[in-house]
Amino acid sequence: MEKQTEKRIAVIFVSQRTAEDADGYNDAAAAMDALAAKQPGYAGMVSARGEEGMGITISYWESEDAAKAWRAHPAHIAIQDQGRAHWYEHYHIDVAAISRSYDWSRHAT
């Protein structure tokens, strides 16, 4: 089943974790997920990280302005600094405007 969703923004965050400080990282990541979800224009988040520490997180936003506001949030900036100091070997970010979306499920909804 395919459906057209409203146009919105996907912020793709692809990262490689260091071996350092896994507990601090997990707590910070959970806190950021919870804070992001409270921001205006937040439209969801998905995340996966494999055994080798390579992870992908996608946050969805209703507008470019909403994505930029989250990027500039003071608590988010502070965590980004910690991420560069301790938690990431490298990361890549793409900001992208969604043109179309599709959903499929084994179970009818």
Next chain:
Amino acid sequence: MEKQTEKRIAVIFVSQRTAEDADGYNDAAAAMDALAAKQPGYAGMVSARGEEGMGITISYWESEDAAKAWRAHPAHIAIQDQGRAHWYEHYHIDVAAISRSYDWSRHAT
């Protein structure tokens, strides 16, 4: 360090695996990754799947036409049918035009 990349397309594939047929899936996924890499306009791929079977794969393309051609590739369509029959509980796809990108690395390049 931030850098502007050329404009291109990200196809975001978010999926939940079934418990079924892991070997068949792994072989098919590897074959599809290799075939995608040979397509005109292919610009890279990243993938992560967590322990709970939730995975994210992003394929990058130089143009919408290149992404659409891969979507319509007969071998890709055949594997998609197998995926719906056996390997996925549900999935979500977003096609998105990248407006800006950033890279950071702990090690200078």
